[in-house]
Amino acid sequence: MKNLVWLASYPRSGNTWFRLFLSSLLSGNQRADLNNLEVDLYANSRIIFDELSGISSSELTIHEIRELKPVVFQLLSAESSGRFYLKTHDRFFPTPDENPAFPPASSFGCIYIIRNPLDVAVSNAFYFSKSADEVIASMNNPEHALHPSVNCLHPLLEEWLGDWSGHATSWINSKIRVHVIRYEDMIRFPVETFSKALRFLELTYTEEQVKHAISETSFETLKKSEKQFGFKEKLPSCDAFFRQGKAGGWRSFLTESQIRKIVSDHREVMERFGYIEL
Amino acid sequence: MPRLKYPNIIKLYLCRFCIYFNLEFVNMDQQYYYYKAFGLLFKSCIEHPEFIAEPFASDPDCLITFGSVPIKLTKPDKTGGVYQSKGQQFLLKISHVGRYLIENGDTITIEMIPGATTRDIVVFLWASSIAVLLHQRGKFIVHGSSVMKGEHAVIFSGPSGSGKSTIASAFATHKDSLIISDDISAISVDSTGTPVVLPGYPLMKLWRDSSDTLGLEWDEERLIREKVNKMMVNISDRFVQHSVPLRQFYLLSYKSNGPAVITEIYGYKKLELLTGKIFRKNYLKKGESSTLDVFTEASKILPHVRICTLERMHGITHLDETVAMIEQDLMHSGVMNPVR
Numbered sequence: 001m002k003n004l005v006w007l008a009s010y011p012r013s014g015n016t017w018f019r020l021f022l023s024s025l026l027s028g029n030q031r032a033d034l035n036n037l038e039v040d041l042y043a044n045s046r047i048i049f050d051e052l053s054g055i056s057s058s059e060l061t062i063h064e065i066r067e068l069k070p071v072v073f074q075l076l077s078a079e080s081s082g083r084f085y086l087k088t089h090d091r092f093f094p095t096p097d098e099n100p101a102f103p104p105a106s107s108f109g110c111i112y113i114i115r116n117p118l119d120v121a122v123s124n125a126f127y128f129s130k131s132a133d134e135v136i137a138s139m140n141n142p143e144h145a146l147h148p149s150v151n152c153l154h155p156l157l158e159e160w161l162g163d164w165s166g167h168a169t170s171w172i173n174s175k176i177r178v179h180v181i182r183y184e185d186m187i188r189f190p191v192e193t194f195s196k197a198l199r200f201l202e203l204t205y206t207e208e209q210v211k212h213a214i215s216e217t218s219f220e221t222l223k224k225s226e227k228q229f230g231f232k233e234k235l236p237s238c239d240a241f242f243r244q245g246k247a248g249g250w251r252s253f254l255t256e257s258q259i260r261k262i263v264s265d266h267r268e269v270m271e272r273f274g275y276i277e278l
Numbered sequence: 279m280p281r282l283k284y285p286n287i288i289k290l291y292l293c294r295f296c297i298y299f300n301l302e303f304v305n306m307d308q309q310y311y312y313y314k315a316f317g318l319l320f321k322s323c324i325e326h327p328e329f330i331a332e333p334f335a336s337d338p339d340c341l342i343t344f345g346s347v348p349i350k351l352t353k354p355d356k357t358g359g360v361y362q363s364k365g366q367q368f369l370l371k372i373s374h375v376g377r378y379l380i381e382n383g384d385t386i387t388i389e390m391i392p393g394a395t396t397r398d399i400v401v402f403l404w405a406s407s408i409a410v411l412l413h414q415r416g417k418f419i420v421h422g423s424s425v426m427k428g429e430h431a432v433i434f435s436g437p438s439g440s441g442k443s444t445i446a447s448a449f450a451t452h453k454d455s456l457i458i459s460d461d462i463s464a465i466s467v468d469s470t471g472t473p474v475v476l477p478g479y480p481l482m483k484l485w486r487d488s489s490d491t492l493g494l495e496w497d498e499e500r501l502i503r504e505k506v507n508k509m510m511v512n513i514s515d516r517f518v519q520h521s522v523p524l525r526q527f528y529l530l531s532y533k534s535n536g537p538a539v540i541t542e543i544y545g546y547k548k549l550e551l552l553t554g555k556i557f558r559k560n561y562l563k564k565g566e567s568s569t570l571d572v573f574t575e576a577s578k579i580l581p582h583v584r585i586c587t588l589e590r591m592h593g594i595t596h597l598d599e600t601v602a603m604i605e606q607d608l609m610h611s612g613v614m615n616p617v618r
Contacts, residue, residue, distance in 0.1 A: 152592075230535065
């Protein structure tokens, strides 16, 4: 059954915002409760993996986990005829035995959220408490992975991001139907951008409902909510999950050489998505 | 040794021939060792120097042996990511490691995949395979590590990575407690109606951070598997060899910041919480193939046990404070008083 919807992105690109918007709509246009979301399934949840595979992921090598991922997703798909919305920061990759990690036969489609890599670099630097240079290097590393369990077991399975450009093209060129959203368009043309995504997902809501969900998940509302109730997805080491919520913050943060490095590493994909003014 | 290869292949085919024609295959060359774990006597073809050895016994409860294991079961009742089950037969398949056939609650047959090591085999033997065997015998097993505090057992349950082994070993290291079982705890109701935790085996699996915090020496040779960064720690000197009355159950979960929070659970939620932590619950089959009536068993256990949730930050952050908080909770709640 094609009932898995992937909400995929490189980290800090607007994935959580989109999930919050969708949660608000799916829960009947209520204010999204940050710690009790309607759309809170994580494709790399260790609990889901262990439960469905029938084995403890903490005893498997990363190759064995990658091999089992499509099996787990197929089992999840078979659990219910309803839709599953799954957030992921993984790139679209083939398993070591050459199966797609995200099985097309079980996938309804993918919403891929892309953001200007210059802003992605800044946001990741703040969020992961790293220098911009470190982040820029990792954005060009095909083996870059999030939270590998080296010294302790992370609640999420390791996510294989790879390089920023490869991440985007891996999903866009995959055998799953993909709808790409630019983070910058979510800010500038929210009603139009979110409505298009809903049409892709074959979800019918009135413009009024869409506008209401957008206002319930505005950056200011989310920031206030995080301050008041906390957000379980925030890293303990960073001050806040919702930091600035702006496009173009890189202009006052990155040096000339850092900008040049990002542009040179990712020119082709940046041009394709309008991040380089020609 | 190369000269052993040929006879082993013959043995394998002979074994498959026997299975095909429903004959019993006995490998006379295998050496066996006897160990006690989870209240059962095991006759095992794998040596575990850390385990509590038992003298030769002619009637062990369970046999662990190498042999030929089918690639799949015919018409299975249930299929999961790495397993199939049919009645009292359960097939566990770990790619690159081996296949385990667990039958009737008394036999585990293992076929290694070339390239796998005994270390690899042991990991899936003494967790998932034993869990199946205990399920087949109708035991109530939860995903949790247990310690003996005073005269009573305390279980720390929760998902992988929630800190079960870390907190249990912190108690054993610093708080004069003993380990009853790591990762899986088998609960049985004794003849007086008291739920008791059965001793597992004297090994713990710890990640580097936990091992360092507890002052243990990190040894790459002791990793549970070559590419899995978890160390097998011998806890023979801190291990209880008898069953211990269960009085407290903590369910661990994550929070993003701040100190740990303990909340006592009452009423129906206790049942929900305890049954929700049954280890490898998905292995349990509905109907005739499971001998465990989960709810009946849980209702016998619950009146004797205080159940709390324990929210804490991930990893070893605030470990000492968390352990101190649990100590205080155990003291103030009175669960450590003598059994009434």
